[in-house]
Each structure stands twice: as C-alpha cells, then as structure tokens.
Amino acid sequence: AGHGGAAGHGACAEGAGPPAPERVLFPPTFSVSEIKNKQRRHFMFLRWKQQQRKEKLAAKKKRRKEREALGDKAPPKAIPKTIENQRVYDETTVDPNDEEVAFDEATDEFAPYFNRQTVPKILITTSDRPRGRTVRFCEQLATVIPNSHVYYRRGLALKRIIPQCIARDFTDLIVINEDRKIPNGLVLSHLPDGPTAHFRMSSVRLRKEIKRKGKEPTEHVPEVILNNFTTRLGHSVGRMFASLFPHDPQFIGRQVATFHNQRDYIFFRFHRYIFKSEKKVGIQELGPRFTLKLRSLQKGTFDSKFGEYEWIHKRREMDTSRRKFHL
Amino acid sequence: SPQVVWSMLGNRQFCSYKMTTKTQNFCRNEYNLTGLCNRSSCPLANSQYATIREEKGRCYLYMKTIERAAFPRRLWERVLLNKNYEKALEQIDENLIYWPRFIRHKCKQRFTKITQYLIRIRKLTLKRQRKLVPLRRKIERRERRREEKALVAAQLDNAIEKELLERLKQDTYGDIYNFPIHAFDKALQQQDAESESESDAEREEEEDEDVDKREFVEAEDSDLSDFEDMDKLETSSEEEQEQEEEVEKKASLSKSKGKTPLKGPARRKRPYIEIEYEEETEPTTKTKAA
Numbered sequence: 001a002g003h004g005g006a007a008g009h010g011a012c013a014e015g016a017g018p019p020a021p022e023r024v025l026f027p028p029t030f031s032v033s034e035i036k037n038k039q040r041r042h043f044m045f046l047r048w049k050q051q052q053r054k055e056k057l058a059a060k061k062k063r064r065k066e067r068e069a070l071g072d073k074a075p076p077k078a079i080p081k082t083i084e085n086q087r088v089y090d091e092t093t094v095d096p097n098d099e100e101v102a103f104d105e106a107t108d109e110f111a112p113y114f115n116r117q118t119v120p121k122i123l124i125t126t127s128d129r130p131r132g133r134t135v136r137f138c139e140q141l142a143t144v145i146p147n148s149h150v151y152y153r154r155g156l157a158l159k160r161i162i163p164q165c166i167a168r169d170f171t172d173l174i175v176i177n178e179d180r181k182i183p184n185g186l187v188l189s190h191l192p193d194g195p196t197a198h199f200r201m202s203s204v205r206l207r208k209e210i211k212r213k214g215k216e217p218t219e220h221v222p223e224v225i226l227n228n229f230t231t232r233l234g235h236s237v238g239r240m241f242a243s244l245f246p247h248d249p250q251f252i253g254r255q256v257a258t259f260h261n262q263r264d265y266i267f268f269r270f271h272r273y274i275f276k277s278e279k280k281v282g283i284q285e286l287g288p289r290f291t292l293k294l295r296s297l298q299k300g301t302f303d304s305k306f307g308e309y310e311w312i313h314k315r316r317e318m319d320t321s322r323r324k325f326h327l
Numbered sequence: 328s329p330q331v332v333w334s335m336l337g338n339r340q341f342c343s344y345k346m347t348t349k350t351q352n353f354c355r356n357e358y359n360l361t362g363l364c365n366r367s368s369c370p371l372a373n374s375q376y377a378t379i380r381e382e383k384g385r386c387y388l389y390m391k392t393i394e395r396a397a398f399p400r401r402l403w404e405r406v407l408l409n410k411n412y413e414k415a416l417e418q419i420d421e422n423l424i425y426w427p428r429f430i431r432h433k434c435k436q437r438f439t440k441i442t443q444y445l446i447r448i449r450k451l452t453l454k455r456q457r458k459l460v461p462l463r464r465k466i467e468r469r470e471r472r473r474e475e476k477a478l479v480a481a482q483l484d485n486a487i488e489k490e491l492l493e494r495l496k497q498d499t500y501g502d503i504y505n506f507p508i509h510a511f512d513k514a515l516q517q518q519d520a521e522s523e524s525e526s527d528a529e530r531e532e533e534e535d536e537d538v539d540k541r542e543f544v545e546a547e548d549s550d551l552s553d554f555e556d557m558d559k560l561e562t563s564s565e566e567e568q569e570q571e572e573e574v575e576k577k578a579s580l581s582k583s584k585g586k587t588p589l590k591g592p593a594r595r596k597r598p599y600i601e602i603e604y605e606e607e608t609e610p611t612t613k614t615k616a617a
Contacts (some may be wrong), residue, residue, distance in 0.1 A: 083480065120610060157455055225490050251500050256491065263483035265474050269483055273491055275504055281491050283484060291474055315466070
C-alpha cells in the first residue's frame with residue numbers, strides 16, 4: 001500500500017505504477033540506489049533483481065536452443081575457470097624428464113633412502129609439557145608411520161637431542177609443537193644433516209573424531225600417495241614425506257597414506273582401501289588427519305638461528321597474488 | 328625535619344607513593360629499602376637512608392645523608408658494588424659503617440635477594456626461550472578460509488581412488504589382484520552358474536561375515552601361495568576358506584563386499600576342489616542343525 005501511495009511522490013522516474021507487474025520497464029538512466037526511501041528502494045531492488053534473473057534465464061534458454069540447433073557443429077563448451085586453471089605458471093615446475101632434476105635427486109640427502117641404503121626410523125616428540133590431545137595425536141601418528149618411536153620431551157634442547165638421535169641411527173625427527181592445548185606446528189627434520197621443514201599444522205582430527213572410521217591401523221607398511229607436488233620445492237618436500245615410510249609397502253595391509261597438495265596446503269589422510277572390482281575401489285578412513293602448510297625449509301638439521309634457509313614463506317612478497325602457489 | 332614529614336605523609340595526609348591494601352601499606356618509591364610504608368623505611372621521612380638498586384645486572388648502593396638534604400641533585404650518592412658477593416657485602420659494610428643497624432641489615436638482605444634473582448635470570452636465558460609470535464587475526468581468518476576452499480577443491484576421496492585404480496592398472500600390485508577382464512567374465516560366469524545353485528542359501532549369511540572378517544581374509548592371501556599352508560589351516564579358518572571360495576566365484580558378479588582377488592591361485596585350486604566340496608558339506612550340516 002505504501003508503494004502505491006508513494007508512487008505519486010517525487011524522486012526520479014520509477015518505472016511502473018502498479019506493484020509487481022509482469023514486465024517492469026526500468027529506464028536506462030534509473031538506478032535503484034538513487035531512491036532515498038529505504039523501503040521503496042528495497043522493493044525496487046527486489047523487482048530489479050527478479051527482472052535480471054528472468055533475463056538471465058531467457059538468455060540461457062536461447063543459448064541452449066542454439067546449441068542444440070547446431071548439433072555437432074556447436075562450439076565446444078567453455079571450460080570454467082578454476083584457481084588451478086588460472087594458476088600462475090611457476091618456473092620451477094618440474095618436468096618429469098628433466099635430467100638436471102633427476103641428477104639432483106640422485107645426489108641429494110634422500111639418495112641413500114631411495115637407493116635403499118637406509119631404513120627409516122623415526123623419532124616423534126613434542127614441545128615442552130604436552131597436553132593430552134597432543135600426546136594422543138603423537139601416539140596415533142606413531143601407529144600410522146611404521147618404525148617410529150614416541151619420546152617424551154623433558155625440556156631437552158633439540159640441538160642436544162639431534163646428535164644423540166644420529167648416534168642411535170634415527171633417520172628422521174618429528175617435533176609436534178603445541179599451543180593452547182592443540183598441536184599447531186610440525187618440524188620434520190631428516191637426520192644425518194638433512195633438510196628441516198617447518199610446517200604449520202591445522203585441523204587435526206584424532207581417530208575418535210573421524211566419522212565412520214574403521215578399525216585401528218595394523219602394523220603393515222602402508223603405501224604412500226603424493227599428489228600434486230609439482231615445483232622443485234614441492235618435489236623436495238614430497239621426497240621428505242616419502243622418506244618417512246619404509247620402501248616396500250605391504251599390499252596385504254591395504255593401507256595407504258596420502259599427502260595431497262592443493263593450493264599449498266598439504267592434506268594428510270590415512271585410508272584402508274579395497275578393490276571391489278576393476279573399476280571401483282572403496283576407501284575407509286582410519287587414522288588421524290591433519291593439514292600442513294609449509295613455512296620454511298632449511299638446509300641442515302634444525303638450527304633456527306644459524307641455519308641456511310632454502311625457502312621461507314614471506315607473507316608480504318609471496319601472498320600478493322591469489323593465483324600463485326609455491327608447492 | 329623527618330618527624331614532621333612522617334607525621335604528615337605517613338599518617339594524616341596524602342603520600343603519592345603509598346599504596347594501601349587490606350592488610351598492609353606499601354611504598355612505591357624506587358629508593359625504598361623494604362617496599363613497605365613504615366616510619367623506618369620511608370626514604371622521604373628519614374634523613375639518613377641507604378638502598379640497593381640494580382641496573383642492567385649491576386648493583387649499586389645508594390646513600391642519602393643529612394648534609395646533602397638541601398641539594399636534591401646531589402642527594403643520593405651511588406657506589407658500584409663488586410660483582411663478587413662477599414666482597415660486595417664488605418663494601419656495603421664499610422660504606423655504611425656507623426649507620427643504624429636496621430638499614431645495614433636490610434641493605435644486605437636486599438642485596439642478597441637481588442643477586443639471587445639476577446642469577447636466576449641468567450640461568451633462564453641460557454635455557455630455551457619460548458618465542459611468542461603474535462597472530463594476525465585477518466591472516467588467520469584468511470588462511471582458514473583458503474584451507475577450507477582448498478579442501479573442497481581437492482576432492483581427496485576421488486583423487487585417492489583414482490590414484491589407486493591407476494596403480495592397479497599399472498600392475499604395481501602384481502599378482503595379488505587379478506581382476507577378470509571382460510573376456511574372463513563370461514567364462515567364469517558359466518562356472519559360477521553351477522556353483523551358485525549350490526551355495527545359494529549360504530551366500531547371504533556369509534556376505535555380512537565377510538565384511539567383519541576382512542582381516543582374516545587378508546592373512547589368507549599371504550598363505551595362498553603355499554598350498555601346504557592351506558591344508559594345514561585349522562578348522563577355525565575353514566569357514567573363511569569356504570567363504571573365500573564363494574567370494575571368488577562371485578567375483579565376476581562383483582557383488583561381494585569382501586575381497587575379490589586371486590584368480591590365479593583360485594585356478595590352481597581347481598584340482599583341490601574335490602577336497603573343498605567335502606568341507607562344504609559341513610555348513611550344510613550346520614544349517615540343518617540350526
């Protein structure tokens with residue numbers, strides 16, 4: 001009622017007089033935002049929106065008819081733009097046939113692992129005074145990664161732990177950093193002077209928090225899937241993860257650990273799979289899950305002050321573009 | 328005179344250094360020796376006073392005498408104390424010789440306390456320091472949102488399934504899974520048709536059991552290559568064996584929830600089928616009993 005009555009009032013041309021007409025004609029110079037009255041402006045906006053929707057629907061129908069009419073000669077459907085499509089090309093993307101990369105990988109710190117000279121042995125520990133959640137997470141992580149041991153950190157300095165670990169033949173050290181009772185950081189250090197990667201860890205889910213989980217992970221060596229590690233940096237990080245697990249996965253166990261990199265976030269999942277047929281596989285999630293984001297990669301073992309950093313995430317420089325990813 | 332000062336500040340009027348609490352009065356003056364608001368420890372109300380203060384890890388003895396009461400700039404005389412604890416105590420003694428007992432005693436006590444906390448500071452700095460990095464809320468929010476979107480975009484389950492199927496195609500699993508390609512399907516279907524009619528009733532029961540007893544079936548697989556082990560396997564696993572038989576026969580129909588593997592060994596088992604058939608009669612007897 002207010003609209004009909006107010007139609008007589010001033011303001012610029014409002015278009016149709018009767019409320020809710022079939023086809024509203026908005027003159028081209030009219031803009032909904034010029035109406036001062038909020039109620040009317042809202043009403044006008046809704047009508048304008050409805051009209052837009054109708055036009056859009058009509059345009060779609062027309063396009064579809066054209067497409068059908070052309071039949072085979074129709075132009076191919078446009079590929080929608082996704083962030084992955086639009087990703088800024090990273091010059092350090094690894095070409096599978098690149099010799100230089102292959103040579104580098106044959107001579108870097110993981111070469112002994114990939115040549116089967118060393119067997120991975122992992123030490124998992126936390127920061128000082130871990131809370132229950134972190135402790136439980138460490139235990140579950142130890143069940144997921146074979147040949148791993150959890151040790152309670154009693155205020156010991158990492159620099160002193162590392163030589164001892166090397167003496168006892170550990171190949172990797174994982175430190176889970178805790179803040180306010182939740183684990184939020186992960187330092188992964190390959191031991192005999194290997195690179196150290198520092199990650200920020202988020203959305204940690206313990207086994208009991210995962211819905212529809214299966215039974216406990218068994219002792220079988222799981223397979224490893226590394227997805228989407230394309231650049232040089234991604235490659236080295238991927239190799240770091242691969243070197244945590246022993247070489248020969250026991251396919252009997254039908255367990256698979258996945259590190260999936262998407263837009264610089266590495267998602268870790270642990271599943272049990274079963275092949276229902278040649279083309280169908282069922283997976284069931286067991287084991288903890290978490291996501292990592294790489295913060296820095298350092299050349300030697302853990303040394304935050306004097307270490308030589310290969311890569312640090314610098315927010316100002318690296319976060320400028322939404323389409324640029326580093327892993 | 329100090330008495331007048333105290334009668335004003337201490338009791339009646341306002342002293343800006345005084346802090347009152349329910350049980351005690353404190354004095355916030357930096358030159359105060361004990362920290363309490365007393366007649367004997369007020370630096371304003373005593374014309375002869377001494378304190379110990381530390382600056383950047385070094386302790387100083389501050390002294391105030393009546394002679395300099397008129398010169399505020401030169402009022403407090405400062406003496407640097409020795410780093411050695413005993414020598415510093417001697418220094419205090421020689422500087423405050425003939426001074427009231429109270430001040431001397433309190434000075435030494437204060438000095439002891441200060442050195443103790445300086446030692447503790449030095450020890451703590453040697454241990455690992457926890458560096459507190461402030462979070463920036465906007466950035467945290469942004470990261471969380473991006474992580475969620477990345478999770479949705481990742482479609483993890485699909486990716487994992489695709490990867491596993493790829494590996495199956497490229498034969499990384501070797502002989503464990505020998506899925507019938509269509510040519511085999513038909514050949515097997517005929518044979519399955521025979522066995523199906525026999526084991527119709529038992530199938531439905533066993534399908535459910537298959538899901539739970541998956542792990543037993545896994546163990547089976549490792550042993551299937553050794554047929555001696557198959558025979559050795561006790562009656563407890565006989566049922567699983569039979570179920571496995573049915574499972575394998577059902578493989579081409581791909582109805583089973585259990586594993587569908589091992590056409591190779593299954594075929595090798597053909598000569599042994601007669602043995603199996605004998606065992607198969609057992610469940611029928613059980614069903615009869617039930």
